[in-house]
Amino acid sequence: MPIIPANRLGMRSATLKWIVLTGAVVIGLIIAIQLYWLNHIYQLEQKQFDTNVVKCVRGLFEDMDLSDSPGSHLQQMITLRPSPSTFVIRITRLPPRDTLTSYLTDELMDFDVLTECNVAVYDNIKGNYIFQQNIASPTSEPITASVSPPVYTTGYPYILLHFPDRSSYILSQINLWIIGSIILILVLIGLSVSLFYFYKQKFLIEIQKDFVNNFTHEFKTPLSVMKIAAEVLSQPGIINQPERMEKYSSIITHETEHLQNQVERLLKMAVSDQTVLRVETESITATDIINQALSKLQPLLEAKGAKIEIKVEDDDITLTADKTHLELALVNLIENSIKYSDTPFIIIEAGKHGADNYISVKDNGVGIDKKFFRHLFKKFYRVPTGNIHNVKGFGLGLNFVKKIIDAHNGKIIVNSVPGIGTEFKIILPG
Numbered sequence: 001m002p003i004i005p006a007n008r009l010g011m012r013s014a015t016l017k018w019i020v021l022t023g024a025v026v027i028g029l030i031i032a033i034q035l036y037w038l039n040h041i042y043q044l045e046q047k048q049f050d051t052n053v054v055k056c057v058r059g060l061f062e063d064m065d066l067s068d069s070p071g072s073h074l075q076q077m078i079t080l081r082p083s084p085s086t087f088v089i090r091i092t093r094l095p096p097r098d099t100l101t102s103y104l105t106d107e108l109m110d111f112d113v114l115t116e117c118n119v120a121v122y123d124n125i126k127g128n129y130i131f132q133q134n135i136a137s138p139t140s141e142p143i144t145a146s147v148s149p150p151v152y153t154t155g156y157p158y159i160l161l162h163f164p165d166r167s168s169y170i171l172s173q174i175n176l177w178i179i180g181s182i183i184l185i186l187v188l189i190g191l192s193v194s195l196f197y198f199y200k201q202k203f204l205i206e207i208q209k210d211f212v213n214n215f216t217h218e219f220k221t222p223l224s225v226m227k228i229a230a231e232v233l234s235q236p237g238i239i240n241q242p243e244r245m246e247k248y249s250s251i252i253t254h255e256t257e258h259l260q261n262q263v264e265r266l267l268k269m270a271v272s273d274q275t276v277l278r279v280e281t282e283s284i285t286a287t288d289i290i291n292q293a294l295s296k297l298q299p300l301l302e303a304k305g306a307k308i309e310i311k312v313e314d315d316d317i318t319l320t321a322d323k324t325h326l327e328l329a330l331v332n333l334i335e336n337s338i339k340y341s342d343t344p345f346i347i348i349e350a351g352k353h354g355a356d357n358y359i360s361v362k363d364n365g366v367g368i369d370k371k372f373f374r375h376l377f378k379k380f381y382r383v384p385t386g387n388i389h390n391v392k393g394f395g396l397g398l399n400f401v402k403k404i405i406d407a408h409n410g411k412i413i414v415n416s417v418p419g420i421g422t423e424f425k426i427i428l429p430g
Contacts, residue, residue: 020199027188027195038174038181045170046084049113053161054078056107057089063103066091066159080152085166088152089159094121097131100159105135114138115169118162120149127153129160137165226255279322279407286317286350286359293330300335306344317350317357319428321408329401330359333424336398337363340422353427356410360425367418376414377402 057078061067067077069092080088104119120132128151149162163169171178229248232238238245290310294301301308319326337346340363347362368376377398401424405412408428416422 017199020195023195024192027192031185031188034181034184038177041174041177042170045173049166049170050084052111052113053087053163055111056104056113057087057161059107059110060089060100060103060159063107064095064099066093066095068092079154079158082150082152085163086149087161088154089161090154091157091159094123094130094157095159097121097133101133101135104161108135109138113163115163115165118149118160118164120160120162122151122154122158122160124155124157127151137169223255223259226252229255279325279404281320281322281408284319284321284323284326286319286357287312289319289321289323289327289330290348290350290359293327293334296327296331297334297338300338301344304338304341304344306338306341306346309345309347311347311349311351313351317352317359319357319359321428322404325404325407329404329426330361332398332401333361333426337361337365337422340365352430353425356427356430358425358427360423362421362423364421367420367422368414368416369418370416373414373416377412 061077067090077090078087079090080086082088100121101119104117108114108117115137117135118132119135120129122128123130129148132148149160152158152160229251232248233245233252238248287310290312294308300306334346334348338344343364345364347360349358349360349362351358402412405426405428410426410428413425413427414422415425
């Protein structure tokens with residue numbers, strides 16, 4: 001019992017969906033590239049910092065007599081890197097404290113290493129630091145307390161340089177890049193959200209357009225028929241043709257009832273959207289509710305020559321449900337079975353489903369492809385089958401059925417094979 005429409009909505013929404021997804025992927029790639037380059041710049045700044053420290057060390061060896069072989073390559077002098085923030089510089093002679101501090105401060109300033117530096121001199125004979133000094137950054141407050149660096153035991157004296165704020169200093173050097181990247185990422189995320197919002201709004205607009213088209217199609221024909229029948233009944237000689245008058249009167253009555261039912265359905269859907277669907281439960285038998293639903297559809301059953309088979313367990317089934325709403329749900333399911341079958345043969349069953357009760361409506365209609373199951377109960381959704389419009393409707397019936405079953409804390413299961421038929425099974429708490 002699919003709800004058969006044009007699949008224009010599906011095609012349009014699918015195209016728009018791919019456009020939005022492509023845009024989102026492009027935005028994601030731009031963000032990824034931006035983060036890659038930001039990390040690349042950070043790595044370059046780290047290398048630049050290390051290079052500047054090496055230049056400072058070279059300057060120290062040029063200014064002070066620290067080694068017997070001052071021409072040695074600096075890589076041989078910087079013997080250890082216990083951490084990215086720590087440099088161990090091999091020396092031959094121990095320098096005076098004040099002289100070392102003065103020269104090192106000048107070198108750090110000259111090469112723009114403007115962050116705190118902890119310097120210590122290790123005496124391998126004593127096996128400990130003979131002194132240590134903190135050199136404050138020119139942009140920070142003077143250091144009042146020092147933290148002793150760990151001792152790295154070696155067979156030679158060395159100068160240890162430790163930069164505790166190395167990472168934060170490097171980040172401060174690229175803060176404009178970071179701020180720019182954050183702004184760009186936020187803008188791109190906002191654009192991505194806007195794309196999805198646009199897709200959602202566009203999809204709703206398409207749904208509304210299709211609903212208006214279906215609404216016009218549903219009401220135009222009955223109104224035209226009623227207008228023609230009214231014109232016939234307004235003819236002067238119609239009173240002398242009682243059979244003809246009765247025929248056209250019945251046409252007007254039938255079409256009026258049809259329009260009234262459709263309006264009531266729309267109003268119920270509007271109310272169910274605005275408030276929680278309230279149900280007033282009572283004990284009813286499955287046989288009674290099935291017979292009442294069939295009586296409402298008797299004219300349609302006769303018009304289509306539908307065959308109905310009812311299968312209820314011997315002791316019948318007692319349901320605790322809202323009689324009016326459950327009857328309406330069954331009417332919708334049976335009506336679909338009638339409309340979507342050329343020669344309807346409908347089996348209505350009631351029984352036990354474990355501790356729960358069930359009522360199922362099974363038909364021999366055109367069936368529904370499994371890929372459409374998850375959309376069946378969405379408002380206005382109609383299963384796409386090309387441009388066939390041989391069955392009218394708004395795509396509201398199954399949505400309302402689902403609301404009724406949910407209000408009873410039940411569930412509805414769909415089983416269908418295209419070309420064979422469909423079964424809807426309502427399961428209610430026992």
